[in-house]
Amino acid sequence: MSPAAVIDFENVAKHYGEGAPVLDSVSLAIHEREFLAVVGPSGSGKSTLLRLINRLIEPSSGTVRVNGEDVQRTDAVLLRRRIGYVFQGVGLFPHMTVAENIAITPKLLGWDEARMAARVDELIKLVRLDVTKHRERLPAKLSGGEGQRVGVARALAAEPKIMLMDEPFGALDPLTRDALGEDYRRLHGELGLTTVMVTHDMLEAMLLADRIVVMRSGRIIADGTPDALLNGAQNDYVRELMAAPRRQAERLRALERR
Amino acid sequence: MNATAVIAEAFARLPAYLGGHVAVSLTALLIGLAISLPLAIASLRSPALRSVLLGVASIVQTVPSLALLALFYPLLLGVAMLTERSFGASFSALGFLPSVLALTLYSMLPVIRNTIAGLDGIAPAIKEAAQGVGMTPRQALVMVELPLALPVIMAGIRTAAIWVIGGATLSTPIGQTSLGNYIFTGLQTQNWVFVLFGCAAAAIFALVVDQLLALMESGLTRRKRGWVMGGAMGLVLITAASLAPGISQPRASYVIGTKPFAEQYVLAALIAQRLGDNGLSATTREGLGSAVIFDALRSGEIDVYVDYSGTIWANQMKRNDVKPRGEVLSEMKDWLKRQSGIVLAGGLGFENAYALIMRPDRAQSLGIRTLADLARHAPSLSIAGDYEFFGRPEWQLLRQAYGLSFREQRTMQPEFMYAAAASGEADVIAGYTSDGRIVQNKLTVLDDTKHVIPPYDAVLLVSPRRANDEALLAALAPLIGSVDVSTMREANLRASNGASPAEAARWLWSEIQKKR
Numbered sequence: 001m002s003p004a005a006v007i008d009f010e011n012v013a014k015h016y017g018e019g020a021p022v023l024d025s026v027s028l029a030i031h032e033r034e035f036l037a038v039v040g041p042s043g044s045g046k047s048t049l050l051r052l053i054n055r056l057i058e059p060s061s062g063t064v065r066v067n068g069e070d071v072q073r074t075d076a077v078l079l080r081r082r083i084g085y086v087f088q089g090v091g092l093f094p095h096m097t098v099a100e101n102i103a104i105t106p107k108l109l110g111w112d113e114a115r116m117a118a119r120v121d122e123l124i125k126l127v128r129l130d131v132t133k134h135r136e137r138l139p140a141k142l143s144g145g146e147g148q149r150v151g152v153a154r155a156l157a158a159e160p161k162i163m164l165m166d167e168p169f170g171a172l173d174p175l176t177r178d179a180l181g182e183d184y185r186r187l188h189g190e191l192g193l194t195t196v197m198v199t200h201d202m203l204e205a206m207l208l209a210d211r212i213v214v215m216r217s218g219r220i221i222a223d224g225t226p227d228a229l230l231n232g233a234q235n236d237y238v239r240e241l242m243a244a245p246r247r248q249a250e251r252l253r254a255l256e257r258r
Numbered sequence: 259m260n261a262t263a264v265i266a267e268a269f270a271r272l273p274a275y276l277g278g279h280v281a282v283s284l285t286a287l288l289i290g291l292a293i294s295l296p297l298a299i300a301s302l303r304s305p306a307l308r309s310v311l312l313g314v315a316s317i318v319q320t321v322p323s324l325a326l327l328a329l330f331y332p333l334l335l336g337v338a339m340l341t342e343r344s345f346g347a348s349f350s351a352l353g354f355l356p357s358v359l360a361l362t363l364y365s366m367l368p369v370i371r372n373t374i375a376g377l378d379g380i381a382p383a384i385k386e387a388a389q390g391v392g393m394t395p396r397q398a399l400v401m402v403e404l405p406l407a408l409p410v411i412m413a414g415i416r417t418a419a420i421w422v423i424g425g426a427t428l429s430t431p432i433g434q435t436s437l438g439n440y441i442f443t444g445l446q447t448q449n450w451v452f453v454l455f456g457c458a459a460a461a462i463f464a465l466v467v468d469q470l471l472a473l474m475e476s477g478l479t480r481r482k483r484g485w486v487m488g489g490a491m492g493l494v495l496i497t498a499a500s501l502a503p504g505i506s507q508p509r510a511s512y513v514i515g516t517k518p519f520a521e522q523y524v525l526a527a528l529i530a531q532r533l534g535d536n537g538l539s540a541t542t543r544e545g546l547g548s549a550v551i552f553d554a555l556r557s558g559e560i561d562v563y564v565d566y567s568g569t570i571w572a573n574q575m576k577r578n579d580v581k582p583r584g585e586v587l588s589e590m591k592d593w594l595k596r597q598s599g600i601v602l603a604g605g606l607g608f609e610n611a612y613a614l615i616m617r618p619d620r621a622q623s624l625g626i627r628t629l630a631d632l633a634r635h636a637p638s639l640s641i642a643g644d645y646e647f648f649g650r651p652e653w654q655l656l657r658q659a660y661g662l663s664f665r666e667q668r669t670m671q672p673e674f675m676y677a678a679a680a681s682g683e684a685d686v687i688a689g690y691t692s693d694g695r696i697v698q699n700k701l702t703v704l705d706d707t708k709h710v711i712p713p714y715d716a717v718l719l720v721s722p723r724r725a726n727d728e729a730l731l732a733a734l735a736p737l738i739g740s741v742d743v744s745t746m747r748e749a750n751l752r753a754s755n756g757a758s759p760a761e762a763a764r765w766l767w768s769e770i771q772k773k774r
Contacts, residue, residue: 056389081392091387095405095479104401105391154391 004068005029006162006194007053012062014048014218022048024218025062035188035195037205039241040215046198047088049215050164053196054083066162081105084155084193086165091151092139098124098150099135105158123153128183145176152184156191163188165197169204181208203245206230214238261451267758268440268455273500276459278435280500282357283426284493287419289358290365294418295411298373299399308374315367323364323425330356331432331550338557352550352559353543357429357436364425365418372414376407405478412475416468423464427456430545431518433554437463442545446519448673448754466496511539512730515560518545519672520753521610521692521746525564525716527763528737536733548646549573556598558723562730566610568714570594572651580655583609583713590717599722603731604738608746610692611714612652614641617679618702628705632686633660640666642675643688652711653688659710673754676701692716692743694751716741740770 007030015021023045030036038046051057052064055076064071071079092101102123103116111119124131127149139147148168155163168184169177185208188195199205205212206226214222214229214237222229222238230242301308318326334356380403388398404411427438440456443449470492477485514529516522526542533540543560552574554560567586571577575593591602614629621627624635632639641664647653648667656662664686670678676695678684686704689696691714696703718737724730745766753762 054390056386077392077394080390085390087383087387087390089383091383091390093384093387093402093406095402104393108392108397 004032005065006032006034006067007196008063008065008068009049009052010063010065012052012059012064014045014052014057014060021060021218023052023059026218026220028213028220028223030194030196032194033192035185035208035210036197037209037212038196038198038215039200039202039205039212041200043217044215045218046215047166050166050196050198053162053164054080054085056080081109081158082160082162084158084160084163086148086151086155086163086168088166088168089171092147092154094139097136097138098129098142101139101150102153102157104154109158119157123157126156126187127153129153144172145180148172148180149183152180152187156187161192161194163193163195165195167199168197170199170201177204184208202241203248206245214241264449264451264756264758265455268452271440272459275435275437275439275456276463277500278439279423279426279437279460279463280497282354282429282434282436283361283419283423284497286358286361286426287365287422290362290418290422291369291415293362294366294369295373298370299377301370301374302377311370312374315370318363319367323360324428324431326364327357327360327425327428327432328547330360334359335553352546352554352557353429353433353435356432357426357434361422361425361429365422368414368417368421369411370414372417373407373411376410376414377403379410380406408478409475412471412478416471416475419467419471420464423460423467427460431547432550433543433546433559435543439544442518443523443759445671445673446523446545449756449758467493470496512541512562512724513560514540514542515546515551515554515563516542516544517548517551517563520759521690521750522564523759524749524753524762524766525606527759528766529562529564529718529734531760531763531767532733532737533730536729538729538733555600555719555721558721561721561724562603562734563719564606564716565719566714567605567717568611568652568712570717571712578651578655580709580712583715586713587715587717594719599725601720601722601725601731603718603720603734606716606718606737606741606746607739608692608716608741608743609714610690610716610746611711612647612650612688613691613706613711614656614704615676615679615687615689615696615701616685616704617682618700620682620685621702621704626704628707629656629660629662629710630707632704633662636662636664636686638665639685640664640668641686641688642668642670642678642684644672644675645669647688655710656706659708692746692750694747694749694754697747698751698755716746736770740773741766745769 009026009028011025011027012023013021013025014023026049038049040046048057052059053066053071055071058072066074066079066083093104096104099120102120106116106119120135121131124134129146129149134142134146134150139150142150151168169180172180181204187193197205197209209226211223211225212229213220216237221235229238230246297311301311331352384402384406385398388402393401426436427441429436430438430442437456437460440452440459444452444456470489473492474486474489477483477489512533514526516526523544526544530540530542543554546554548569551560551563552565552570555563567583567590570590571586575590581589587602587605594600594602614632616626626632626635643653648669668684672690675684675687675689676693676699679687679689679701680699689701691703718734720727720730720734749762749766752765753759757765
């Protein structure tokens with residue numbers, strides 16, 4: 001791998017009390033402009049892995065580096081303002097309008113009003129919402145898909161180079177989910193982002209990501225491109241995981257031939 | 259006095275009473291908020307502080323508000339004496355300060371409880387989002403958590419406001435003028451229009467404040483700055499309007515104190531009229547408790563009031579021997595001068611002693627004329643007295659001297675005591691000899707043949723500060739030795755039968771002049 005790692009995990013472990021570790025000595029390098037999907041069942045440690053990057057969780061041991069810098073030595077608040085974060089189940093502030101939600105991180109960074117207003121309009125268009133229709137709405141008046149588009153816009157507002165996404169499209173209906181995934185994939189490329197997306201849906205991971213990491217019981221059990229995982233999985237669990245989308249695809253194809 | 263005149267009188271007193279009420283309740287509410295909100299917020303990160311805080315606030319809430327108010331007076335008096343001794347500076351332990359402190363404590367529980375509940379109730383996902391977008395804990399609190407908890411916090415503030423405004427009516431007995439003055443005065447003089455007026459005024463004030471707070475709340479949640487400003491302006495206007503008369507009015511030079519019963523209101527009105535006719539201005543501080551009023555005179559918070567020799571003899575001088583009227587007066591005069599610099603200007607001429615009183619037919623059928631007769635039947639009879647009587651030394655003396663032991667012993671408001679005796683609800687009451695209701699209810703006073711009950715001469719006491727105030731003493735002089743007990747009874751009867759204290763006092767003055 002030629003470019004230096006943007007995000008680097010070195011023997012990182014996380015455990016609470018005496019129980020089994022949530023994360024068990026994980027090492028992982030994520031490169032610039034990479035779209036990495038982290039896939040695994042509930043409790044596999046995938047969300048923990050994500051939250052260690054912007055210090056929503058502190059590691060028990062090991063080192064997490066962002067742009068080569070040990071996150072433990074950075075100011076957690078400033079670190080989070082540099083990294084976009086799309087929360088599971090939207091996570092918009094219910095008492096703020098769409099515009100205020102989007103402008104929150106720029107506001108914390110002290111941008112002036114005109115720059116924030118321009119950025120809000122730009123982002124509303126970028127995530128394919130309507131400035132006149134949506135700008136001053138409260139989150140309660142948005143559909144699930146619109147809410148998640150605002151969530152993406154909010155994460156992008158302060159022009160981060162790294163995006164973290166925690167099951168971003170999980171709660172959406174299939175059509176919205178597909179459209180939003182496609183749109184985000186486009187933004188990822190256009191804006192030159194490095195994206196880490198946590199999901200339990202292997203098909204989504206395969207359609208969107210450049211690289212997939214499979215986790216189970218706090219360990220990485222597979223790591224490769226969708227193509228490599230699909231065609232040469234080394235592990236029973238991973239094979240099983242890959243088999244489901246393939247079966248679905250074959251069934252669809254069979255239906256189409258009729 | 260007819261109803262229109264009573265209502266006109268009630269309205270005339272409104273600026274002073276409402277002003278005092280607004281000042282004490284809004285100050286207490288503001289201090290309460292300034293303490294409760296930060297404490298509740300701090301307790302979010304410390305479970306230990308939270309349980310202590312909620313525990314203490316709940317205990318305070320279980321103390322009856324009247325008791326809470328009453329407790330702050332001796333406490334502050336002690337502190338005031340301590341600062342006087344150590345720094346040479348004292349402050350008033352009466353009225354505003356103890357009321358504000360007690361009401362502040364009283365306001366805290368709903369605010370603390372609702373602030374904690376409101377902040378606790380915010381979804382963890384929202385708190386994580388606040389952290390994730392890069393807020394510091396303080397920014398998360400101010401920008402996300404407090405705004406989201408606002409409706410619950412405001413509900414607590416509104417509850418506190420209503421409690422404090424209601425509770426402030428009870429600050430009258432510790433010397434704070436409030437809408438409670440209507441209620442206490444009305445209760446003592448059986449002026450039910452006053453009682454209702456006081457209740458209604460307090461309720462309307464509470465409602466108005468509640469609605470203004472509600473307006474601010476919806477302004478904050480719906481982000482209408484105009485509504486918030488409107489609510490705040492309303493509160494400011496109320497405060498300004500109700501405090502303005504107090505500021506613009508020339509401060510009266512003399513303060514007359516009264517204990518909480520009709521005779522005291524009549525005598526205070528009489529004194530005020532005497533001072534007025536002599537070109538001296540005066541205000542009254544009504545309804546002070548028996549222990550409070552003496553300290554208030556000693557410290558100069560009031561300038562003059564009428565007390566009764568037996569009360570001073572037993573409560574202040576701690577004497578339990580019984581001496582004739584004249585000796586008691588002269589010993590007391592010396593003692594007061596020596597001990598505290600209080601001037602005993604003189605006796606008014608009548609006694610208001612405790613006396614055991616019965617319905618005549620009941621007394622006759624049992625063959626009771628004296629306390630000695632009563633002692634034989636007491637074990638099958640019930641007795642009722644005011645809140646002080648059964649704790650006073652003369653009750654101990656009476657019981658020892660005559661061997662009195664009753665089947666049942668009850669305390670009640672003095673106003674209801676005479677009616678209780680007349681209706682037979684109580685067989686014997688510990689009433690007052692100058693009370694007009696003895697005549698009105700045709701009751702019999704039992705003879706104290708052993709002269710156990712000490713004399714209770716009504717005496718004019720003047721504060722040490724005014725000891726050499728010739729103008730004041732000259733204005734009081736015509737009252738000394740000029741009121742006999744039957745005239746006082748008649749005046750008291752008028753005051754408890756619908757005449758205002760001022761009217762009864764004018765009648766009393768005309769009687770005094772007739773006898774000259």
